[in-house]
Amino acid sequence: MLINTWYVATESASVADAPVGVTMLGQDFVVFRDKAGTAHCLSDTCIHRGGSLCRGKVVEGTVQCPYHGWRFNNAGACVEIPSLGSEASIPKRARVDSYPVQEKWGWVWVFLGDLQEKDRPPLPDFFPEYAAFENGSTDWRFVRGTYVFDAAWTRVVENGLDTAHPFFVHRDFGNPDHPRVDPIDVQDRPFGSYMTRTQKPVEKRGVWAEKITKDRPDVKTELQFHASGPSVRIQMHLRPPMSQIIVSAYTPINDKQTLSWWIQGRNFFTEEKYDADSRRRVLTVFQEDGDVVNHIKPVHVPQSLSGDLTIYPDAMGFAFRKMIKDYEARGWRIDTKAMAADDDVARAIPSPARGADPKNWVLDPVLLRPARALSAAAE
Ligand code: FES
Ligand SMILES: [Fe+2]
Missing domain, CATH: 3.90.380.10 (Naphthalene 1,2-dioxygenase Alpha Subunit; Chain A, domain 1)
Structure with a gap:
């Protein structure tokens, strides 16, 4: 499976007032709408004690974890830790990965990868x-x-x-x-x-x-x-x-x-x-x-x-097949065998914010196969 491309996560019509859980590339995500109705997608694993965010609620345009009520905004940043009180400062690592979203043809498309906007492929326009x-x-x-x-x-x-x-x-x-x-x-x-x-x-x-x-x-x-x-x-x-x-x-x-x-x-x-x-x-x-x-x-x-x-x-x-080889050569193929051998660890697909700032994340990124020279990939 490859990162750094767009995938359809769900139907636009199925994302209303409640968070929606989605599994893609073997990882879990939560899709929800903010107050303006714009769709967002976050990694589903709460970085406090591993709660599944899609089982929580949408509160004030943020996703609230069902376990201890931490709330995450559309950028994945934690904005409230109820057990610390409203005046507490929130640690920088209290964030989850947030992925770019576009809606087209009635589908919610999510970019699963860490490329910055200028490097991302477009959505297809052939319809x-x-x-x-x-x-x-x-x-x-x-x-x-x-x-x-x-x-x-x-x-x-x-x-x-x-x-x-x-x-x-x-x-x-x-x-x-x-x-x-x-x-x-x-x-x-x-x-x-x-x-x-x-x-x-x-x-x-x-x-x-x-x-x-x-x-x-x-x-x-x-x-x-x-x-x-x-x-x-x-x-x-x-x-x-x-x-x-x-x-x-x-x-x-x-x-x-x-x-x-x-x-x-x-x-x-x-x-x-x-x-x-x-x-x-x-x-x-x-x-x-x-x-x-x-x-x-x-x-x-x-x-x-x-x-x-x-x-x-x-x-x-x-x-x-040649396109797949090209993606693999760039180091964008998930190492599913290594992940299976290490399945006690929760991980996340790296998001663009992680690409820009690889430190201060709680979850480690998914394991990827190493990049290879492009000429070797074309063998
Ligand atoms: S596990 Fe999510 S708030 Fe504690
Ligand atoms: Fe067919």
Whole structure:
């Protein structure tokens, strides 16, 4: 698992008056709103006696620990220690890590790492249809949800970028009589990559069949990856102008489980009565992927790029593997084995304030694999 990128922590709509507990990268966090309604995210472990802050309350725009009532503001600084009285000075070490937060597409995105603002990647901007919807457009209709994979995030993201599996895994996407993938041109995009492909259509079933199946041309699919999330946009031009988009962001819950946040958009059947059918179709796709990806060996993508056999239809996933190597070479990969051997210790993902001032913190940072020369990483 990698630090120094943005992850989706929760739905904006689920953060109201109470603190919300979230597990990402094997660590616990609390998300809450201040008095102005702005969302914030702190490390969940109270530095007094280890209380879980998400089990406390939001008081005056701060999070109050359920154990002895210490309160922490949106910067993670303790602002009240009730047992010392209101006039007591608060020790400088009485602080927890606070992480940058942005809300976009109805999700709360949290930057888990210690980079200063100028060095952080942006959020993806590849979903203008959703932005238009938020501004009142009714051209597209959206449904949203989650799916939990019992698989490592690297395998799950790679599956989202895999061009050759739909023919064997997805009844509604891949025509098993035409499994051949034409040569792929993967283009670099800022913090990610993009490709298109065209394939033979599949007979649609259910209510979509009446609009989409007859006299159908080949289906053009656009696939885009962004390191923040990490997120994937897939747009299928089912029968122009009818089109379906699925945007997913993949949050590692821990080393072996991945939470997929997804939004599906469609520019046909835009009445509410078709939402349940759309949701069912997306969840079927995730379930079909899960049935394969949850059983892959080894659990993580191989350490070496030559640890399995890559062919040209794997090009998009291969670009993703190279991105992981780049992050690892910078020393941004959590050393999960060392952490597991030391699991009596509570730690925190280092936040930007810790990056600027590494001293005077109670919890030690998570253990990271050492940085390596970038050239060695590309092996
Ligand atoms: S453990 Fe949080 S206030 Fe004591
Ligand atoms: Fe799939």
